[in-house]
Amino acid sequence: NAGVTQTPKFQVLKTGQSMTLQCAQDMNHNSMYWYRQDPGMGLRLIYYSASEGTTDKGEVPNGYNVSRLNKREFSLRLESAAPSQTSVYFCASSGVRGGHEQFFGPGTRLTVL
Amino acid sequence: DQQVKQNSPSLSVQEGRISILNCDYTNSMFDYFLWYKKYPAEGPTFLISISSIKDKNEDGRFTVFLNKSAKHLSLHIVPSQPGDSAVYFCAASAGGGADGLTFGKGTHLIIQP
Numbered sequence: 001n002a003g004v005t006q007t008p009k010f011q012v013l014k015t016g017q018s019m020t021l022q023c024a025q026d027m028n029h030n031s032m033y034w035y036r037q038d039p040g041m042g043l044r045l046i047y048y049s050a051s052e053g054t055t056d057k058g059e060v061p062n063g064y065n066v067s068r069l070n071k072r073e074f075s076l077r078l079e080s081a082a083p084s085q086t087s088v089y090f091c092a093s094s095g096v097r098g099g100h101e102q103f104f105g106p107g108t109r110l111t112v113l
Numbered sequence: 114d115q116q117v118k119q120n121s122p123s124l125s126v127q128e129g130r131i132s133i134l135n136c137d138y139t140n141s142m143f144d145y146f147l148w149y150k151k152y153p154a155e156g157p158t159f160l161i162s163i164s165s166i167k168d169k170n171e172d173g174r175f176t177v178f179l180n181k182s183a184k185h186l187s188l189h190i191v192p193s194q195p196g197d198s199a200v201y202f203c204a205a206s207a208g209g210g211a212d213g214l215t216f217g218k219g220t221h222l223i224i225q226p
Contacts, residue, residue: 004156031212033212033213035213035216040122040218041218042117042119042202042204042216042217042218042219043157043202043204043214043216044216045213045214045215048212048213050212056212058213059213059215090156090157092156100145100162100206101147101159101162102159102214103159104149104156104157104158105156106154106155106156107154107155107156
């Protein structure tokens, strides 16, 4: 089992460009999450999907959209990238709604120039 | 305002001794707490957790203590090993509220030989 996979690993964008970060899990988990980590900061929740077909905003959703494509896949889209979105993005999944162990992917390092 | 605080950005401990990492929280709704370990260029990995109905949870060399009245938890690692050198994040969840975890900023643990 691969666990949680993310693509791409690295990406450089120019201001105003768009891109989609992909995430997939093979653990049959119901819930999936997107976090960002900035230097010297903890992880902050962007969006989450408690179950297939539902998505909800987290702490820092502005500038992002998400799609829960199916039970396995949860994508994060930046429609018009800004330098403030330079960060490391982590996808995670969990089998139980709220409060329990989340499994994280390896991250996508995004730089917006 | 930060709801989960790790006030020590770094901690240096001699190999074989005890490492104690501390975490404070302000949100009384948190009912589940987790510790994650993170190596550079990797995603966080789950280490140990504790429910608010308990005051201690032990797993091998790792023990987490929870003091609800003080809104404080700590992670003890005994004995500390070189492979324990990493950034440790404290995280919390309010099970009845929105899904996702609230993270502290992390403590960089350095195990000295």
